[in-house]
Structures are given as structure tokens and as C-alpha cells.
Amino acid sequence: MLHSISLDVRQAEFLALVGSNGAGKTTLLRTLSGLLPIGSGTLEWEGRAIGGLTPDAIFRQGIVQVPEGRQLFPRMSVRDNLLMGAYRRDDQAGVRADLDRVYGLFPRLAERRRQLAGSMSGGEQQMCAMARALMARPRLLLVDEMSLGLAPIIVDQLMETLTAIRDQGVTILLVEQDIHLALAAADRAYVLETGRIVREGPARDLIADPELKRAYLGV
Known part of the structure; x- marks a missing residue:
């Protein structure tokens, strides 16, 4: 309380x-x-x-939260998890630009973009959770x-x-x-x-x- x-x-x-x-x-x-x-x-x-x-x-x-425990979609790819952060956006060019931006911030996610999120290490999953939040601008x-x-x-x-x-x-x-x-x-x-x-x-x-x-x- x-x-x-x-x-x-x-x-x-x-x-x-x-x-x-x-x-x-x-x-x-x-x-x-x-x-x-x-x-x-x-x-x-x-x-x-x-x-x-x-x-x-x-x-x-x-106002966007990166939750404790990350709460990714483990059976979805890293890229698809990131796109979930932009699910309310309809500016496709902006979404693509933001994908490039978060890949720049987290190069390991660019390397793992086709990998299932649940198969990554804890640190990589935390990166993914933070990057997903950033996709919401x-x-x-x-x-x-x-x-x-x-x-x-x-x-x-x-x-x-x-x-x-x-x-x-x-x-x-x-x-x-x-x-x-x-x-x-x-x-x-x-x-x-x-x-x-x-x-x-x-x-x-x-x-x-x-x-x-x-x-x-x-x-």
C-alpha cells in the first residue's frame, strides 16, 4: 500500500x-x-x-512500461515481439525506421531477429522487452x-x-x-x-x- x-x-x-x-x-x-x-x-x-x-x-x-519479468511472447520471433510494441501504429514507414533504431540500440536483437524470443538468454530477453516498449514511441x-x-x-x-x-x-x-x-x-x-x-x-x-x-x- x-x-x-x-x-x-x-x-x-x-x-x-x-x-x-x-x-x-x-x-x-x-x-x-x-x-x-x-x-x-x-x-x-x-x-x-x-x-x-x-x-x-x-x-x-x-506512458509505456517495461514490466518485471519481461513478459515476452516466447513462441514468437524477436522481430514479431518488437512489432507488437507498435501494434496501435499505422505509420508503416515510421515503424520500419523505429525497428532500425532499436536494432541500432540493441545490435544483438538485429542478429537474433528471426530467433524465438523464449530461446534467448535473460539479458537478450530484457533487451527485447525494452526495445518492444520503444517501438510504441x-x-x-x-x-x-x-x-x-x-x-x-x-x-x-x-x-x-x-x-x-x-x-x-x-x-x-x-x-x-x-x-x-x-x-x-x-x-x-x-x-x-x-x-x-x-x-x-x-x-x-x-x-x-x-x-x-x-x-x-x-x-
Whole structure:
């Protein structure tokens, strides 16, 4: 359960929402996506109230989530999974251009484009889930627990890609249990504990906070 959450997401920034397992991070993302209702308060995006909209209507506002666990179509090819991200688009030339763009961001997906998504490694599947979301041309990309179960070298590559996506003008909200990882990459961050925000500020300041280091980083 969330309590009195106040979250400010700024255009074209990399925002991290960090905290331990069970803090409410995924619940907050599901609320932003319209999958869970808002008990009270307001939810606005680009000046418009979206708190009562359906998940599909929120998706149409440019808010796209990369879910925890990836949720690919395992018996479909990588390319077909990517095209599912553009299923509401009818600009075929734009879709082809975006396929080329995500293949540029994730060259391994270009190599695997005819391979069944379920036969790829965990890291490759995470790349595919992120690329599928980008095919929807998000203005706000919600990324849930990207590093879960992946080797550190793959996580570092994915984090570099997220930074590149931010540099292209997409706003990113990353939910992550690995606090050091998230704070090292983000512009700003919120720390969530038992459904409440207990810290917020520039990520570089939070990563140097002695109390947070003791509580989450063991130093």
C-alpha cells in the first residue's frame, strides 16, 4: 500500500525510484500505468489528469512500461515481439525506421531477429522487452527491476542504453532494488520505504548520503 506519494517527473530526465523489496515500487508503477486504481489524490501527465483512465488510454498518452519479468511472447520471433510494441501504429514507414533504431540500440536483437524470443538468454530477453516498449514511441518509459537475475556486465550495458534513450529525449522512470546501480546512473531519485517516500533529490547527493549508505549499501 502507498501512502501520500508525491512524485515529480520532469521531461527528458532519468529518474530512479529505489528501495528494498516490498517497499511498494512496483505498486507505484502499476498505479502510474493504470493497472491499479488511485485511492485519493491526482495523477497528471503533461498537464492532463490521467488518474481515472484505463491502462490502454494511459498507454495512448505515451506512458509505456517495461514490466518485471519481461513478459515476452516466447513462441514468437524477436522481430514479431518488437512489432507488437507498435501494434496501435499505422505509420508503416515510421515503424520500419523505429525497428532500425532499436536494432541500432540493441545490435544483438538485429542478429537474433528471426530467433524465438523464449530461446534467448535473460539479458537478450530484457533487451527485447525494452526495445518492444520503444517501438510504441514512449514519452515516459517505466522500467521495472531491469537488473533482476542478470549478470553485472549485461546490466551495465542496459544501463548505458537507458542513458542513451534519455539523451534522445525520452523520460525514464526506473524502479530498481539495486540502489547503488540506479543512483549511479540517474539524474534524480526517490527512496521508498513501506509505501512512503523518505528521501528525494539529485542522485549524486543521495549516493553520498551516509545514512543511505549504512541502510542500503552496507558501508
